[in-house]
Amino acid sequence: MTDILPLPPGSTVGIIGGGQLGRMLCQAAAQLGLNTLVLDPDETGPAAQICTRFIAGAYDDRQALQELADRSDVVTFEFENVPVEAIKDLQEKIPVRPNARALEISQDRLIEKTFLNEIGLSTAPFTNIESCGELEKAIAEIGTPSLLKTRRFGYDGKGQVRIDGIGAVHDAHNEIGHAPAILEAMIPFEREVSVIAVRGLYGEIVNYDVVENHHRNGILHTSTVPADISTETTEAAKMIARTLITALDYVGVLAVELFQTGSTLLVNEFAPRVHNSGHWTLDACAISQFENHIRAICGWPLGAADRHSDALMTNLIGREVDRWEALAQQPSTALHLYGKAEARPGRKMGHVTQIAPRTGSV
Amino acid sequence: MTDILPLPPGSTVGIIGGGQLGRMLCQAAAQLGLNTLVLDPDETGPAAQICTRFIAGAYDDRQALQELADRSDVVTFEFENVPVEAIKDLQEKIPVRPNARALEISQDRLIEKTFLNEIGLSTAPFTNIESCGELEKAIAEIGTPSLLKTRRFGYDGKGQVRIDGIGAVHDAHNEIGHAPAILEAMIPFEREVSVIAVRGLYGEIVNYDVVENHHRNGILHTSTVPADISTETTEAAKMIARTLITALDYVGVLAVELFQTGSTLLVNEFAPRVHNSGHWTLDACAISQFENHIRAICGWPLGAADRHSDALMTNLIGREVDRWEALAQQPSTALHLYGKAEARPGRKMGHVTQIAPRTGSV
Numbered sequence: 226m227t228d229i230l231p232l233p234p235g236s237t238v239g240i241i242g243g244g245q246l247g248r249m250l251c252q253a254a255a256q257l258g259l260n261t262l263v264l265d266p267d268e269t270g271p272a273a274q275i276c277t278r279f280i281a282g283a284y285d286d287r288q289a290l291q292e293l294a295d296r297s298d299v300v301t302f303e304f305e306n307v308p309v310e311a312i313k314d315l316q317e318k319i320p321v322r323p324n325a326r327a328l329e330i331s332q333d334r335l336i337e338k339t340f341l342n343e344i345g346l347s348t349a350p351f352t353n354i355e356s357c358g359e360l361e362k363a364i365a366e367i368g369t370p371s372l373l374k375t376r377r378f379g380y381d382g383k384g385q386v387r388i389d390g391i392g393a394v395h396d397a398h399n400e401i402g403h404a405p406a407i408l409e410a411m412i413p414f415e416r417e418v419s420v421i422a423v424r425g426l427y428g429e430i431v432n433y434d435v436v437e438n439h440h441r442n443g444i445l446h447t448s449t450v451p452a453d454i455s456t457e458t459t460e461a462a463k464m465i466a467r468t469l470i471t472a473l474d475y476v477g478v479l480a481v482e483l484f485q486t487g488s489t490l491l492v493n494e495f496a497p498r499v500h501n502s503g504h505w506t507l508d509a510c511a512i513s514q515f516e517n518h519i520r521a522i523c524g525w526p527l528g529a530a531d532r533h534s535d536a537l538m539t540n541l542i543g544r545e546v547d548r549w550e551a552l553a554q555q556p557s558t559a560l561h562l563y564g565k566a567e568a569r570p571g572r573k574m575g576h577v578t579q580i581a582p583r584t585g586s587v
Numbered sequence: 588m589t590d591i592l593p594l595p596p597g598s599t600v601g602i603i604g605g606g607q608l609g610r611m612l613c614q615a616a617a618q619l620g621l622n623t624l625v626l627d628p629d630e631t632g633p634a635a636q637i638c639t640r641f642i643a644g645a646y647d648d649r650q651a652l653q654e655l656a657d658r659s660d661v662v663t664f665e666f667e668n669v670p671v672e673a674i675k676d677l678q679e680k681i682p683v684r685p686n687a688r689a690l691e692i693s694q695d696r697l698i699e700k701t702f703l704n705e706i707g708l709s710t711a712p713f714t715n716i717e718s719c720g721e722l723e724k725a726i727a728e729i730g731t732p733s734l735l736k737t738r739r740f741g742y743d744g745k746g747q748v749r750i751d752g753i754g755a756v757h758d759a760h761n762e763i764g765h766a767p768a769i770l771e772a773m774i775p776f777e778r779e780v781s782v783i784a785v786r787g788l789y790g791e792i793v794n795y796d797v798v799e800n801h802h803r804n805g806i807l808h809t810s811t812v813p814a815d816i817s818t819e820t821t822e823a824a825k826m827i828a829r830t831l832i833t834a835l836d837y838v839g840v841l842a843v844e845l846f847q848t849g850s851t852l853l854v855n856e857f858a859p860r861v862h863n864s865g866h867w868t869l870d871a872c873a874i875s876q877f878e879n880h881i882r883a884i885c886g887w888p889l890g891a892a893d894r895h896s897d898a899l900m901t902n903l904i905g906r907e908v909d910r911w912e913a914l915a916q917q918p919s920t921a922l923h924l925y926g927k928a929e930a931r932p933g934r935k936m937g938h939v940t941q942i943a944p945r946t947g948s949v
Contacts, residue, residue, distance in 0.1 A: 231912060234924045252614055255637045258911075258924025258937065274639050275617045508873060511919050511942055526916040533919075533942060534895050549620075550593060554888040557873050557895075562596045562620025575620065580873055580895060582945075 230426070230524035232298050234258030238519060239297030239319075240272065241265075241284055241311075245563040245573060246303035246499050247272030249507070253515035259523065264293050271563040272303075285311045294318040301477060301522050305331045305497055306378060322426075322476040322522040327497040330473070333376045334407050337494060344472045346465055346492050349484070351409040357398045363408040364391055370411040373397045375404045383443070387411070412491060414484035418452045421503040422466035423478050423517040426524040430470060432463040433514065433530040436502050438482070441542075444571060448502045448538040450509065451585050458488055469495060478503070478518040501573070505536035508559040508578040534580035546574035557581065592788070592886035594660050596620030600881060601659030601681075602634065603627075603646055603673075607925040607935060608665040608861050609634030611869070615877035621885065626655050633925040634665075647673045656680040663839060663884050667693045667859055668740060684788075684838040684884035689859040692835070695738045696769050699856060706834040708827055708854050711846070713771040719760045725770040726753055732773040735759045737766045745805070749773070774853060776846035780814045783865040784828035785840050785879040788886040792832060794825040795876065795892040798864050800844070803904075806933060810864045810900040812871065813947050820850055831857060840865070840880040863935070867898035870921040870940040896942035908936035919943065 232238075238254050240247045243265030251261040251272050260277040267273065268281045278296070282289025285308045293300060293315070300321045302312070305328060312325040330340050338348045352363045354373065364371065369391070375384035386397040388408075398406075417440070421433040437452035438445055452459070466481045469492075473479070480500030482493040503514035512520075512528025520527055541548075546568050552560050555577070562575035594600075600616050602609050605627030613623040613634050622639040629635065630643045640658070644651025647670045655662060655677070662683045664674070667690060674687040692702050700710045714725045716735065726733065731753070737746035748759040750770075760768075779802070783795040799814035800807055814821070828843045831854075835841070842862030844855040865876035874882075874890025882889055903910070908930050914922050917939070924937040 234908075234911060235926070235928060248617070251637075252617060255610075255614065255926070256921075256923055258926045260636065260926075274622065275613075275637055277636050511870060511921050520915070526912065528915070528920075529918055531919065533944070546596075549596060550888065553882065553890070556891055557893065558890075559618075559873050561618055564597070564617070564620045564622075566597060582895070 232259070232523040232525075235260065236298040236523065237262050237277070237296060238523065239264065239293045239300035240276070240303055241293070241300065241307050242303035243267060243270035243272035243276075243279075244303060245271045248275060248563060249504075249515045250301070250303060250499065250519060251276045253513060253519045256516065257519060257525075259519065262293060262297050264289055269566070271565060274564050284308055287314075290315055299522050301518070302328070303498055323479070323497050324474065324476070327473045327475050327479070331495060331497045334374055334379070334494070335376050335405075338407070341469070341492050344468060346468060347490070348492050349410045349412045351407045354406040354408050357395060357403075360394050360398055360408060361391065364388065364394065367408055367410045372409045372411055373401060373406055374409060375401050375406050377405070412484060412486075414486045414491070416452070416454075416485050417482060417493070418454065418462060418485050419448070419480055419482045419500070419502040420462050420466040421478060421480050421500060421506065421514050421530075422463070422470045423514070423521050423527055423530070424470045424475050425521050425527045426476055428471075429527055430467050431517065431527050431530040432466055433503060433506055433510070434532055435459045435462045436505065438502050442571070444542055444573075445501050445540055447540070448505055448536075450505055450532065450536050454485060455488070458485060458490065461488070461490055465490060465492060473497075477521045478514050501540065504561070504576050505538040505578050506530075506532070507561070509534040509536040509580050532583060534583050536578050536580050538576055538578045540573055541575040541577065543570045543572055543574065544568050549575070552577050555579065594621070594885040594887075597622065598660040598885065599624050599639070599658060600885065601626065601655045601662035602638070602665055603655070603662065603669050604665035605629060605632035605634035605638075605641075606665060607633045610637060610925060611866075611877045612663070612665060612861065612881060613638045615875060615881045618878065619881060619887075621881065624655065624659050626651055631928070633927060636926050646670055649676075652677055653680075661884050663880070664690070665860055685841070685859050686836065686838070689835040689837050689841070693857060693859045696736055696741070696856070697738050697767075700769070703831070703854050706830060708830060709852070710854050711772045711774045713769045716768040716770050719757060719765075722756050722760055722770060723753065726750065726756060729770055729772045734771045734773050735763060735768055736771060737763050737768050739767070774846060774848075776848045776853070778814070778816075778847050779844060779855070780816065780824060780847050781810070781842055781844045781862070781864040782824050782828040783840060783842050783862060783868070783876050784825075784832045785876070785883055785889055785892070786832045786837050787883050787889045788838055790833075791889055792829055793879065793889050793892040794828055795865060795868055795872070796894055797821045797824045798867065800864050804933070806904055806935075807863050807902055809902070810867055810898075812867055812894065812898050816847060817850070820847060820852065823850070823852055827852060827854060835859075839883045840876050863902065866923070866938050867900040867940050868892075868894075869923070871896040871898040871942050894945060896945050898940050898942050900938055900940045902935055903937040903939065905932045905934055905936065906930050911937070914939050917941065
C-alpha cells in the first residue's frame, strides 16, 4: 500500500464484488494503467475473467479481506449489499471509497429515506412497518395504491409488493416474509429519471446528464439521454445529486433515482456505486462513469462529464442476449457482453448503446 | 476449439504478442464477452495483466504454440515480426487470421514493395541491394537523397539510413550491418497519411477515415483525423486499402501508410495488424479498430467505421508519460496507459486522444 496521492499508474485497486459492474471497473482501471484485485466467491464471474488478480472468498471472509487490504492501495465495491461491518474493519487498514456510512444508509430504505428528508430532499411519504397491525394503520394514513418494501436487500423490483386495498394487507405482509419494511405512497409520476454524480477526493463534483429510465418486470430496460425534461428540471435534478453526494462526504460515483412530475422531483433511492443507468457514458462520453469512479477513488483529477453523443442504452436480460449477432449489426451501436455463461431469466447478460449526434444544450 | 461461426461469446481468442496492441485487443474482446489467451515471453507485459489466460513462451516455442492451438478457437497476432513458420504450422491446427501470406509479405520490404507494384499500387522507386557495389550502382540510378532500408525487422525508424551523396555509401552499408536491403528514392511529400481497413471473413470491407501522421525521431508522434486532404484523395486512399486487403485475401485490420503530394499517393508500407495510427478510433468511433479486428477474425459482422468526433491522438513516449496527471485534466481527452513499469527512451508508454465535434463530411 502506498500513501502517495494521486495513486500512480501501477497501483492496485481492490474491488469487492465480481459482477458486470466490477468487470467494467476493471476495464476502466486497465485503461489508466492501474491494476485490479477482485474479491468474489465466484471464480468464473464477469470480473474474475479480466482483473489483474483475483481472491476467491466470501465478502465477509476475514482472511480474504485481510489479503485484499494487504495487496491493494485503495478498496471500493461494486454493489451495495456488502456487509457494512466488513467495510468498517477494512477502513481501519486501508482507504475504502466510498465510505461505510454511505453504504450503511443505502442498505436500509427506512434509514435512507429518513436521511434524504433530513438533508432537505423530498421523497414519497413513507412510514416504518414492523407488524401487520402497523401496516393496517399505515394504509389508513398513506392510502392506496401503496408499496410495501422490505427495508433491506431489495433490488430489481424484488422485496416489494403493491397494495391496492386494505383487504390485501395480510397477503402482502406474508409475501415479504414479515420482514422489517416501509410502506410508501405510490405517487403517480411522469417519468423516472436518474443522475450520475461523481465526487473527487478533494470535494470537486461532476454530473453526467440526466437520464430517462424505463423498466420492464421491475428491471431497468432502457436509459435515454437526454431525458425529455426542461432545463430547469435538469438543473434541479443535478442539484439534488450534488446535495446528497456532499452530505455523504462521498468519494466516487453515486446514482440517484428520481420520480419527476412537471417540475417536482422526488428521490426514490440512491446507489453508492456505478449504476446501470450510467452505462451509456461508456459510449457517449470521453470519460465514462467507470473511469471517473476509478479516478475519484485514486485521488486523480475527475474527467468532465460532457457527452459527445445522445444515447439509448438497452439492457439485455436473460435470453435477449441470444440476439447478439443481430445487435452487432445495428448501426452506431456498441455491444457489451458480460461473459456470463448461463442466460437465466432476469439476469443481466449485457447491454447495447445506440449513439446519435448530440442534440440540445443540456 | 469450435467450428461454429461466428464464434459465440465465451469463445477464446488466442493472441501472439503481449504488448499494448495485444492489451487493447484483449479489452475489445472482453467487451464482446470473448476470452483471451495471450502468448508472450514476458509475463509482466501490458496484455499479460488483463488477458483471461496467459502462456509464457517464445513466439516459436513449439510446445507453447501447441498449447495456444489447443486452448483457442482462433489465433491472431499483434506484431508483424512473428516467425512465419510458426504461423504456418499453427494454420494446420487452427484458423489463424490474418493469414501467413500477408505476414510474410509484410516482413520483407523487397517482397512487400514488389507485391504492391504487382497489384497496381504505386510506391517510391526502389531497388534490391545485396552488396556495397550494388548500392553504388543503385545510387547512380535512383539518385540522392535516398534511403537505405534493411529488408527485415525495421520499425519506428530503425534499420534505415539516409544517403545524401555517393561518398556516404560505405558508411551507410556498414551502419545496417551489410544486411539484405533496399535502396529507396526519397520522395518529397506533403504529408504522411494512413488508412485503417478491416475485412470480414466473408470479404466485406470497412474503412476508417484517413488520418494524417506526424513523426518525431522516427516514431509516430500524432495522428489527426480528418486529414487535411481533398475528398477525391480521401477516396483514392481508401481505394488503395481496399485493393490491398482484397489482394491479400485478408481477414482483420490492416493499416496502410501513404505518402501524399497533391493527388498523388504512394504506398510506403502496410502493417498486417491493428496500428498505432488507428488508436483514435477507441474514442472517436462507436466501434474501434481493436473491436473490428476481433469481430473480423471471429466471423462476426463488422461494425461501421463512422467517427462521431474529430480526433487528435498523441503518443506518450518514454518519460512523456510522467505528465499523466496533467493530461488527465485536459478537457475532452481520453488517457490510455499501457501498464509498462519502466519508461525507457523511445518506449510507447501510452497515448491520449483529444476529441472535438465532428467536422466535414468525410
